[in-house]
Amino acid sequence: MSKIGNIPVNAQAGKKRTNPLAGVFDELVQFCQSRSMFMLHYCTGCGAIELPPAMTSRFDMERLGIQPMVTPRQADILLVTGYVSVKTLKRVILTYEQMQSPKYVIGICSCTVNGGMYWQSYATAKVLNEYLPVDVYIAGCMPRPEAVIEGMRRLMRNIEEGKGHAWKDYFQRYDYYLGNQQHLFGDDWQTPTDIIGEARHYGLETEQTYGEHTRILEQHQQPLEPHKMRIKF
């Protein structure tokens, strides 16, 4: 059973650099990250209807530096706004993996917390943070725009205080997340994003990145090596 009250992510924060200037720079970047959040709303369910008022003149998210973006590449926050069916979950995971770190996940509505009113459905995934590292849940059916904005502000505070490291957990404990995904989707599950390669490239791997599930993945994985630019006669 996963605990919701305090979402269990085991990410280690990045090493503090000793150079005082670098520290200042890091804090500046963190501050800017908290003040400029591009969100990608994955409108899976009814919660999406609360976002337009949150963005438009009544509540105006842009004054907090939050604005909608279109593709996962550009976005920082993935808003999952409602129940996630197993089929949709695959696409949510694909979308999450295509986002660029630091990236945050906000689960809106009770459905993402525990299945909500779909708790009995065989086709709906129940606890989102088993498959993705969720930063903030906004419970409610549906949460009002104020609640959504409050959730955003919580996330802003977390980032500003240097606590928004849930995304690192995905790289650091990839085996755990992959295991849960394989449990639902079967052993031949694979996304086009090379998470292990990315973890290696950016030095985010730990022992828990690898495990039995990544071994299963490696057995059937389609190659994800990019086409290298080469001069070969």
Place this chain on the structure above:
Amino acid sequence: MSVLDDLLLFTALASVAIIVVRRFASVSKLSVIVYALATVLLVKMSALGYGGEPIYSSFTLNVLGQNLYWRFDSLSWFFALITVVIALFTSVFMSGAWAEKYCQEHSTEAYGLLQAALVLNVLSMLVLLASGDLLSLFIGWELVSWASFMMMFLNQDKVARKAAIKYIVYAMAAAMSILMAIAMTYSMTGSLDYVQIMQAVAHLSNTQIALLVTLYGVGFGIKMGVIPFHLWQAAAYAETPGPGAVFMGAISARMGLYALIVIVVQIFSLTRVAAIEIPYTFLNMQNILAWVGALTTIIPTYIALKQNDARYLLAWHGVGQGGYMLLGVMIADSIGTAGGIMHVFNYATYQAALFMAVTAVMFRTGTSNFSKLGGLVTQMPLTFMVMVVSIIGLAGIPPMNGFVSKWLVYRALLLDGEPLLFVAAVIGTLGTILSVYKLVHNTFLGQLRLEHQDVKEAPLSMLLPMLGLVLIIFGTGVMPGVVLDWVAAAQNAVGIAPITHNLGGIELAQGGLDMIWVTGVMFYGFAVGAIVFYFLGGKSKHIHQFDNYAGGHFLTSKVRYHYSNHFYAGLMHLIGGWYKDFFKKLEQALVSLVSFLSQLSENFYRSAQPAVLVAAVAFIALWFIMSSFSMPADTGTVAPITQGIQGGLPK
């Protein structure tokens, strides 16, 4: 023996040698050496490029009391240099791996014939460029036509053969037009020598000049592929085997421009042409020619935009770029003419490089069809670089050389106060930008196809000439003064005030151009951009092409995720309906008319008694001979015709 004799004799002997050894493998090496030596001989004449006196050939002929002679002046030298250097690059390009593959696919004989065709083309062009009077010009002209035809006829493909036949029909029409013009010139001036005609031109009436300019213009214009004679060129050049297309596309059609400059600019002089007012319009003859140039930049360029085959796209651009040269020359001031003549050089360099790049892609993948290519940049990065540099040249964007010549043309149009021509030229340039992006995107960018994952870079023998051309494109873009020297000499030779220039461009009180500064600042900008990009951001990771945004869809190699078909759909919604194939229909109508007439005469012949017909023909011939005896020999046949026209046209 002058250097020109050496050059012509050497090339002629080399042609014989290449034809003799065409079945041996060494023909490639031989041809490279031949063109290299020819280049050396041209370099020996390089005084011409800086305003030297014309060099005469010691070989002359006396026909009908006319002295046929050959000579090189600065303009000929400029064109000859381009011809021989492009031939040199082409011969290197076709000497190595390409030759092997071509011999395997066709035969050694076919390859030898290609080499022979190339050298004959070079020889005939040199003869044409060296011509010193109208008759030798015509001889050269015919040689060039048939040499081109030989090159085109090498491809045994049905489409190619058809295109070649079409070309030769057009070329014959051009030859007839020119021959008629020469005959009329002779009857009007009594001479075929340039200098004597030049003196006699002053005494000719406007109508006579107009008639001559029209006839010469039609003849030379057909070779250049100007509107409305643009239909033959693209297919004929595109279907020629790879290196042949490189050479032909780069320079062959420019022979028409050379002849036009010699006749219209040098002999008739543009001020004289400009004095001919077209009745009931605000235009004069010079405007008409300039507008032909402007339309030639627009229409073929937008036909190129619609092509779905890289070779055809380039060949159509070749037709379109000819329009800039004609337009530039027809502006008649020193800047515009310089732009037009310089564009011949610039165009030859990047068009050759582009055709080479496309041929290299065809060499590796076997196709130039846009629907079957894509994503080759990772496999053939150097060829991609060649293509990018060349398309920047073709589109006329700094810092490549195409920009300089187009800038000169624009500048001249601006100073001349020709808004519509200026807009026409810009519309042509914008269309070029659109279609060259289509070219580079659909071959090199986008998704790499599964079957092209093991494609290799073009072999060195093909890459080296491409890279050499890239150096020239960039080098003469940064330092246009090098070429402008030769252009100024050429301008001097045809009697136009030479352009004042320096190494970096031209200096003018009302806004000049200094490419050294422009390039410097651009590279400074790129340096700043690179610093911002590489040092201010974190490191990035290269990813597989299937790790791509597709609205949450999982991409596989089974489904193509690539946009190349119907590339400018939105624009075509609007302008698609404007492609009415007007000229094609006109051409078809002509063809139908001729075939109808021939059918008619054939039927007439079949139904009538042949004996009666023979008798009739014999009678007409007899009458013609008799009547021509009774008239004075020199002006008798032509003068009534011209007078008739003169009477018909209000002055």
Place this chain on the structure above:
Amino acid sequence: MNCEEINLWLDTLLAEIEEIEVTRKSERRVRVDVPASSLPALLELLKGKASYVHLSAISCVDWPDDEEFELVYHCWSYEAKSLLSAHTRIPRNSAQEFAHYVSVYDIYKPAAFFERDIYEMYGIYFESSPYMEKFILTEWNGPPPMRKDFDAEQYVNDTFNWADYHPQWLQELEEDGGGIAVRPEDIRL
């Protein structure tokens, strides 16, 4: 012919056929119970002779106690403006994985979709139906989920974990003897 006339004609026609049971519920609703073997013939008749050209839906009801599936073919006539539902029952075949029935695709083309859907949801295989691949549940490998003997709750409990939401304020409430009261029979976890 107007609506009444068609209805009258249809009723007379149906009354003459043996083995079927016709119930006219209203002017616009007819229920026909028909044995599985004669359903295609009936549909052919309805489409060809009685203007019931539109198959709106095929629905399926699971009767586990009777060991039967009930298939309901809803046919609509634009001329009679009336809906005819043809009910038939086929054996459920719990021993085998699939029940079997024939496709009516050759009579009504839209049947292909409904049959594909029913195959997926109830596991009834329709012989000679054009597509019998996965339709909506492309990523589902379990038993046909709409069968009544499929225990969704059991499946959910076996497959998914639950989040435990027990925040501080709830704990405080419970210490005071309050909290969320759930009757024992309502606890389903």
Place this chain on the structure above:
Amino acid sequence: MSTITELLTELFLMPLIAFMVGLAMVLMLRKIGARLQRRVGPPLLQPIFDIVKLYGKDTQVSHGLIHDIGLVMAVGGYVAAEIFLPVPGMDGIADKGGIITLSYVMMVPSLGLALGVGQCANPNGSIGISRALTAMLAYDIPFIIVVFGVAAHYQSTSLVGMIEYQQAHQWGIFEMPLLAAAGLFALQGMMGKQPFEIYVAPAEIATGPMVEMSGKYMGGLFVMQTFQLYTAGVLYTSLFLGGGSNWFEFLLKIFVVVAIPMSVAFVFPRYRTEDMVRIMWKWPVMAALIGIAFVL
């Protein structure tokens, strides 16, 4: 010696000023949009926050070398273009290029971006580029007619010369009102704002060229946008509003110039590609041609 120092200072300062002013313009753009929609809008430093955040991303994807080079060209091309644009007290190398060169140098960033987007292997991006190039064909024709008219009127292609003439005589907008109007119309298309932003089309082709841009790549595009707004404003000011004799006047003018299309933009939906081409080739071209007839 002093000229070299002066030139080096200008090489450094001109792009920097352009960037700072451009940031303020981006803020203005967003503020205008927010105000027209009765929102508060972003805080003052929002453009900086966005750019710092994008450059500070921990991971970012590249689809290959050309993707990177494309971004270098996109930013670098504009950095170069700024040096051709005279501002009060600094001429850069405006006398070595002139308006024709400038308008072609301004195509370099677009070309770089087009190449970079091409390598992303995303058809949304390619569709975006094909539409953007079509848009360029649409707005460049009226724009180039305007440039011709202006250059013919001042008998010069040098921006410095044009500004001097205007400051000595009268602003171009009073001498050539039709050309100025056509130029403003073309400016709207050049800035890629509504109703001419079909090539971005967020909901349909996922922001077109920007579809695969993440982290510093997107940051590069944000930087490019600042330059783009600044360039458009300064160019128009130099052609029609007499440049600026001092910085206050100059900044005031360019902000006003940029604010007009912005205000228009947010009250419009969007034209389809062919409709955009049609409207651009009809009204501004007509106005510009009539304007030229008056000038010549």
